[in-house]
Amino acid sequence: MDNLHWESFVYAIVAFLILYLLLNKYAFGPLFGIMEKRRLLVKEQMDNAEKNRQESEKFLEEQKQALQQARKEAYEIIEQAKTTGSKQADEIVQAARGEANRLKDEAVREIESEKNKAVASVKAQVSGLSVLIASKIIEKQVDEKTQSELVDKYLQEVGTKS
Template identity: 70%
Template sequence: MHIEWSTFFIQIIAFLILYVLLSKFAFGPLFGMMEKRRQLVKDQIQTAEASRKQADQLLEEQKQALQQTRKEAYDIIEQAKHTGSKQADDIIHAASAEANRLKDEALKDIENEKNKAVAALRSQVGAMSVLIASKIIEKQIDEKSQEELVEHYLKEVGGNV
């Protein structure tokens, strides 16, 4: 095999001219577009990473807010239970005090009525005693009829009371 040096040099010169033309008109813009594309993909990856971090942060904030809301709801329920229990105790205490007051008033009323009844009975017994004494004086009877008369008037007094 024989190499033609003149053809070889012409081919190398043609190749170099083609390479220079391609570098100037094709490779430069092609590499520029490739660099722009690489930068665009890099920016999109960075944006996606930032969005993911922001989403993770928002998710954590929402979890904390939900946990705080649950705690507040639990505190409100506990406070309502405590308030309800206190109100129930207050109502029971007030009812007990009212019942004691009514009981004391009833006992006072009973005592007053008893005193009135005793006073009325004393008044009637006094009137009957005077009546018996006047009848005894009028009749001037013996001892046996006097006892019968006293028993008779005592029965009347007992029937009126």
């Protein structure tokens, strides 16, 4: 029985070796190849994910900087608009003041012209009245009191005509 026992042990080892070789050639080899491919694929996906994460962080930082730059430019535009608006308001006020001064000067000239016309008109009327008074005085040969009354009367007439 010892023989059988060693023989079955040897047969078992030989069968096991044959099975191992067959499994190694047809099962373990392809299985390990698939597992290696899967490991490489997972590693590649992890590397891509890390690369994408870094690119996303870089893009996010660029976007933050672009947003900050846009805010800065918007603030500068607002400040420039305020400055321009203030400057334009000052220019409008200066133009209005200049126009007011021009209108005032024109009104003063007009008043002066009207005053000169009125004075000339009064002088012409006084001259006419003087001639009229002189002719009346000559006609009547009145005394000094009557002459004074006539001058006052004609001056009152001039005052009411004006």
